[in-house]
Amino acid sequence: MNEEELVEYFRAQMRKDPGMASAVAAIRTLLEFLKRDKGETILGLRESLKQATGCLMGEDSSVAVSSGGELFLRFISLTSLEHQDLSHCKKVMEERGELFLEKISMSRNKVAKLCHTFIKDGAKILTHSYSRVVLRVLEKAAAEKKRFSVYVTESQPDAAGRQMAEALKKLNVPVTVVLDAAVGYFLEKVDLVIVGAEGVVESGGIINKIGTYQMALCSKAHNKPFYVVAESFKFVRLYPLNQQDVPDKFKYKADTLKSHQNLSEADPIIDYTPPSLITLLFTDLGVLTPSAVSDELIKLYL
Amino acid sequence: MNEEELVEYFRAQMRKDPGMASAVAAIRTLLEFLKRDKGETILGLRESLKQATGCLMGEDSSVAVSSGGELFLRFISLTSLEHQVKQNTSMFRLSIFFKAVIHLLWIMEQTFLRATDLQWENTNSCLDFQDLSHCKKVMEERGELFLEKISMSRNKVAKLCHTFIKDGAKILTHSYSRVVLRVLEKAAAEKKRFSVYVTESQPDAAGRQMAEALKKLNVPVTVVLDAAVGYFLEKVDLVIVGAEGVVESGGIINKIGTYQMALCSKAHNKPFYVVAESFKFVRLYPLNQQDVPDKFKYKADTLKSHQNLSEADPIIDYTPPSLITLLFTDLGVLTPSAVSDELIKLYL
Helix, strand or coil, X not given: CCXXXXXXXXXXXXXXXXXXXXXXXXXXXXXXXXXXXXXXXXXXXXXXXXXXXXXXXXXXXXXXXXXXXXHHHHHHHCCCCCCXXXXXXXXXXXXXXXXXXXXXXXXXXXXXXXXXXXXXXXXXXXXXXXCHHHHHHHHHHHHCCCCXXXXXXXXXXXXXXXXXXXXXXXXXXXXXXXXXHHHHHHCCCCCEEEECCCEXXXXXXXXXXXXXXXXXXXXXXXXXXXXXXXXXXXXXXXCCCCHHHCCHHHHCCHHHHHHCCCCCCCCCCXXXXXXXXXXXXXXXXXXXXXXXXXXXXXXXXX | CCHHHHHHHHHHHHHHCCCCCHXXXXXXXXXXXXXXXXXXXXXXXXXXXXXXXXXXXXXXXXXXXXXXXXXXXXHHHCCHHHHHHHHHCCXXXXXXXXXXXXXXXXXXXXXXXXXXXXXXXXXXHHCCCCCHHHHHHHHHHHHHHHHHHHHHHHHHHHHHHHHHCCCCEEEEEECCCHHHHHHHHHHHHCCCCEEEEEECCCCCCHHHHHHHHHHHCCCCEEEEXXXXXXXXXXXXXXXXXXXXXXXXXXXXEEECCHHHXXXXXXHHCCCEEEECCHHHECCCCCCCHHHCCHHHHCCHHHHHHCCCCCCCCCCEEEECHHHCCEEEECCEEECHHHHHHHHHHHHC
């Protein structure tokens, strides 16, 4: 399976189910790549899988694709590969891959089940941009007959917040779209803040759409709880200490990276929120404090 | 001069000089209104000036128009007593100013114990005029004087502030502010090298206008998203914003997004400077965002058209004084706590 087929399969997966996380689509693609691979050695297989992940990163530069790919690799190799021939090994790997895929397809529902209890009746929630996990959480809370209203930021430059508002209107949840600049203004009125994450880093901080960091700062100043909902395949082996430390390959869209000479001119699309500003993280591994994240990460990546 | 002519004159003033503050245009309009007014009593004049201010607020609902109008009214009415002096002695025009100071002190002593409305009653009771037109003429002169004073204020502010911009500084600013532009022009004229990050400031993208103006000054400028303020704050050295109004507590009312910029600067320990002319000082004391009156929060046309204002986007927010480092005004460089003292002196 060469690069073009890889990218084409990935795009097809994304098109087929827009509700699917891009990392899940990437993992399906890697599984398909594994099935079709004609390599002769395990090491060669590993190398080509890494290359394939890199190739998908060139298509969609989100942190989740990178972390998802790496976790897939580790999961499938976390088994005894002492077999006579390669095809047997590959078969075992494929089975593990399917298992992994099944596990992570359930993760969004697990997160929603944990989180919706924190939404009390009559709550006013503030959220940022379009996040399918947050949407799932709010769906579950609405299904539990809770009454709450939502403020969602418009989230320039792609106005993804409006998409979120549309989806929430379908659930009959009262929703207001606010400007990115109006977060400080509306924070007095809300009870809690829930955001998704594109990646969760070793320190327990998160990488998410630009604007999350100042939302977290303002919530801290107003003493409102700041909750993060993320699936476990988003945990990534990075330890940024400030905004600059996040690698450029995540900060800008894939096409921007290819076209722009001087990246400081371009608008970054993500920012880093330090763990001190986050109250709790809801993951399919459980409800974690930011400090507990590194323990979980170790368990995942061992 | 009826309402339509008033609004038309105001719009003409704004069109003529886009660099002029809307409050200055409003004050010119009120001065013109005063000249053309055909009322017969002082009290009637006062009422119609107040109505005129209200009418201009319906055209441009910014805080500065409201405060500028009120200050204009008070300034021209500080004429009553010295006019008596002028009648009794032969003086040069210039020395009216000094007499005004002396009588200002007298007035301050008087009004310390009374309500300020009594000023006008003093006017009535001390009036020894043959006719109203004399009084009006004095008021017009005072009005011209006031206008002249405030036209100089922006330059005074720039002169005070530019020294705080060090060579090699990175500055963050919000939206389009003519005062900040003037400050940066002065700093650039002093041959300082600095670079500017300006927020795009939705919903009207006024930040891009600011960036254009700065490019003409050959200042390196980057337009950033409103959401990217927290991201860029690590890189900058100081934050300078303008203000639409300065309130009694020393806080400011400014374009939406200023409050979270101030919060983030406090968190990053960067100095947050405000530049404002003194006619923007307003008699309000909001304790949080809700306390700011709706008439300022939304554009004039939104107020007229919308039924449910909580649906509309507010265009300003309130920044509490605890987040502001210093205020640069034509009355000097003030800390937020000093603002209320200055306000008292202005509004007496």
